[in-house]
Amino acid sequence: EAAVTQSPRNKVAVTGGKVTLSCNQTNNHNNMYWYRQDTGHGLRLIHYSYGAGSTEKGDIPDGYKASRPSQENFSLILELATPSQTSVYFCASGEQENYAEQFFGPGTRLTVL
């Protein structure tokens, strides 16, 4: 079964600070995704990647950057964190097929004070 891990699992940051959320997958999937989950909104796509070196904007990319330095790792970067970015963030990976199942990590709970 796909293994996707995230770190940290919980993070408290200050407004204006820089936050980096990390994701690692061990299944050699080409595609990786970052979502945030808020009550009433479900999962919303922030950034995604088709492979090492590629990043694409999702539906809500403002205030976020992404980095895919290798097949296994995909990071989400908040350069200037704001309280509105308080949320639970999920990373996912999947095969590069249109109908491929997505495998999710355990999530990171981020609180920006």
Next chain:
Amino acid sequence: QQKVQQSPESLIVPEGAMTSLNCTFSDSASQYFAWYRQHSGKAPKALMSIFSNGEKEEGRFTIHLNKASLHFSLHIRDSQPSDSALYLCAVNTGNYKYVFGAGTRLKVIA
């Protein structure tokens, strides 16, 4: 932009009941339809998917898809307390991206 809506927002059913969850989408070109289940504090996990009109059954779970009406649904037969979770529908239009609904929170009471 693809819009995906789920109903109801929440649902409480007795153990053994049939549960029906609904999902509507806006893009008639959509090609892949899936349900994910998320237990409290856990990661979402794929439950079932369907590509063509009709229905698909796996154990107690059945998906119905009607592309013409832009609607698909999940039915759970003989609902169990362990089915209590947030159910998310997901729609893909063929570009590796998925749009998820806001979810239906299901509680099955013994």
